[in-house]
Each structure stands twice: as C-alpha cells, then as structure tokens.
Amino acid sequence: MKLRTMLKKRSSIQKTEYRGPLVAFAGADDPTFNKLCDIGAKGHCHPKSLLKNARTIISYFIPFTESVVESNNIDGLSSLEWVIAYVETNKLILDLGHHLKTIIGKGGFETYVPKPTSNFDKKTLVESQWSHKHVAYIAWLGTFGMHSMIITERGCAGRLGSVITELYVENTSASYSQSETAAKKLCPCNDDGNIPPCIERCTFGALTEDSxxxxxxxxxxLKNAEHFRDFPLADICGKCASGVPCSLKIPGKINIKTGK
Ligand code: SF4
Ligand code: SF4
Incomplete structure (x- = not known):
C-alpha cells in the first residue's frame, strides 16, 4: 500500500488530516553518517549498527494541514489541535514503520523501525540513538532552518519519520545539492535585518539568532506535556514552526532539489 493511500485510510479513523507526504532515500553508506557529530547529532547511531546489512534509509515528512498549523499560531501553550496532531502522528509513524517492515519483509529484506520520538537522552538532550531530523537532512528531504527544524518543500510544520532497511532504493542525497548556499537561502527572512519570525515566536527565550x-x-x-497530561506524552511546543514563512513551504525562491 502506498504511503499516500495509507494516510488516507488512517484519516478516516483519526482526527488529524495531512497534506501530501514527501519521501527521500539515503544510502546507508552515505559518508555523512560518519560525521553525525559535526552536524549536531552526537550519540546518534550509524544505521549499520542498528541493522547490520542496511542499504537504505527511507525518510519521510508528513505535513500538517494549514488549519492545524494556524491553530498553534497563538502565544503560550500549544493548541489542542497541535497536540492531537503530534500524538496521533507519532502513532501513525509507528504503524507506518511496521507496515513498511511487513511489506518490505515479503521481499526477504529486514527493516528496522526506530521509535517515532524521544530518541534522546532526557538529561543531556543529545540524540541517544536515532534522529529522524538528521536523517531527513542526509536524505535531502530538506535542510535545517534557523529554528533547527527541517524545512522541506512543504515547510517544517509536520512530523518526520524514517526506517532503515536492507532493500536498495536509489538514494536522493546524491542527486540533491547539499550546498551550504542552499541551506542559507532557505532562511531569507534572516537577511533583512529584522528579527526572524521564528525567533519572535519563541517567547520562551530558547531560540536566539546565535543558537x-x-x-x-x-x-x-514539558510544560505542554504537563498541561496536556491526559494525552500520551505531548512534550512539544512548535510555536517557532507555526505562523512563520517556512511553516507550510520554502519561503524563498530556492529549488531544494537543485539548491538554486
Ligand atoms: S522563520 Fe525564517 S529565519 Fe526562521 S527558520 Fe523559518 S525561514 Fe528561517
Ligand atoms: S525553540 Fe522550542 S520553545 Fe522556542 S518556540 Fe521553538 S519549540 Fe517552542
């Protein structure tokens, strides 16, 4: 079953609706996996340490609809819609991972399904095993914005997932330019001398122009998780991804596939 079909089926039994997903593929031998510390993912496992004969990492982005994103364009705690979308999409990512494992397994290939979230050490906040975000960067599903989220062709407001598999799929990272120029062009609202909107949205002092x-x-x-404690762990915020130029699309004119 195709990713889009599965999302459609799920949407009949859950509240959250989505825009069309994006998919990209990284080779397990991609040299960037040896440089995870350099791209801020200290503690991240190499795919082959999770699946010995890994050949491909399937990375995907499930974009939230505009109404979910706009609901969170308020100050303070996350909106209920945003929290529900987070919780439901985590479940969807897990289900989708196991679904991919089953169908790929029919061809005789093993697949490893990382957890959808909380793949980090709660004390150091360093990725302890797997970061869907860094994998999305390596597969060139998008690149890091000033808010440290991945900006894809459909913006940054949504959820990323990935699986590691023995199945070979031609990788997209080789054909996508990973130039620094491309990464910089993705944040054009950082160039006009004004405070970037993502920083203005972070009224909690966490995001500055420096870090x-x-x-x-x-x-x-965690404040949100406590407030929404009747839900499965909702340790999210997402204000810097809501109501900003990169929420739903790439804000500049850059073509992410060519980097121009
Ligand atoms: S709001 Fe602007 S500066 Fe901030 S991450 Fe998005 S594009 Fe970059
Ligand atoms: S940086 Fe963190 S605290 Fe600040 S708006 Fe973004 S998610 Fe919220």
Missing amino acids: LDKFLCYKQC
Whole structure:
C-alpha cells in the first residue's frame, strides 16, 4: 500500500488530516553518517549498527494541514489541535514503520523501525540513538532552518519519520545539492535585518539568532506535556514552526532539489 493511500485510510479513523507526504532515500553508506557529530547529532547511531546489512534509509515528512498549523499560531501553550496532531502522528509513524517492515519483509529484506520520538537522552538532550531530523537532512528531504527544524518543500510544520532497511532504493542525497548556499537561502527572512519570525515566536527565550537552548526549549515542551497530561506524552511546543514563512513551504525562491 502506498504511503499516500495509507494516510488516507488512517484519516478516516483519526482526527488529524495531512497534506501530501514527501519521501527521500539515503544510502546507508552515505559518508555523512560518519560525521553525525559535526552536524549536531552526537550519540546518534550509524544505521549499520542498528541493522547490520542496511542499504537504505527511507525518510519521510508528513505535513500538517494549514488549519492545524494556524491553530498553534497563538502565544503560550500549544493548541489542542497541535497536540492531537503530534500524538496521533507519532502513532501513525509507528504503524507506518511496521507496515513498511511487513511489506518490505515479503521481499526477504529486514527493516528496522526506530521509535517515532524521544530518541534522546532526557538529561543531556543529545540524540541517544536515532534522529529522524538528521536523517531527513542526509536524505535531502530538506535542510535545517534557523529554528533547527527541517524545512522541506512543504515547510517544517509536520512530523518526520524514517526506517532503515536492507532493500536498495536509489538514494536522493546524491542527486540533491547539499550546498551550504542552499541551506542559507532557505532562511531569507534572516537577511533583512529584522528579527526572524521564528525567533519572535519563541517567547520562551530558547531560540536566539546565535543558537537554540535545548534545555529552555525542552522545559517549555514539558510544560505542554504537563498541561496536556491526559494525552500520551505531548512534550512539544512548535510555536517557532507555526505562523512563520517556512511553516507550510520554502519561503524563498530556492529549488531544494537543485539548491538554486
Ligand atoms: S522563520 Fe525564517 S529565519 Fe526562521 S527558520 Fe523559518 S525561514 Fe528561517
Ligand atoms: S519549540 Fe517552542 S520553545 Fe522550542 S525553540 Fe521553538 S518556540 Fe522556542
């Protein structure tokens, strides 16, 4: 069953609706996996340490609809719609991972399904095993914005997932330019001398033009988790991804596939 068909089927039994997903493929031998520390993913496992004969990492982005994103364009705690979308999409990512494992398994190939979230050490906030975000960068599903989220062709407001598989799929990272120029062009609202909108949206002091304070950010995420404690763990915030130029699309004129 195709990713789009599965999302459609799920949407009949859950509240959250989505825009069309994006998919990209990284080779397990991609040299960037040896440089995970350099791209801020200290503690991240190499795909082959999770699946010995891994050949491909399937990375995908499930974009939230505009109404979910706009609901979170308010100050303070996350909107209920945003929290529901987060919780339901985590479940969807897990189901989708196991679905892919089953169908790929029919061809005789093993697949490893990483957890949809919380793949980090709660004390150091360093990725302890697997970061869907860094994998999305390596597969060139998008690249990091100033808010440290991945900006894809359909923006940054949504959820990323990935699986590691023995199945070979031609990788997209080789055909996509990973130039620094491309990454910089993705944040054009950082060039006009004004405070970038993502920083204005972070009223918690976590995001500045110099860096993201992961501890302050996680503190706000835990405030949301406490407020929405009747849900499965909702340790999110997402204000810097809501109501900003890159929420739903790439804000500049750059073509992410060519980097121009
Ligand atoms: S709001 Fe602007 S500066 Fe901030 S991440 Fe998005 S594109 Fe970049
Ligand atoms: S997720 Fe929330 S706390 Fe973290 S940087 Fe974005 S706006 Fe700030």
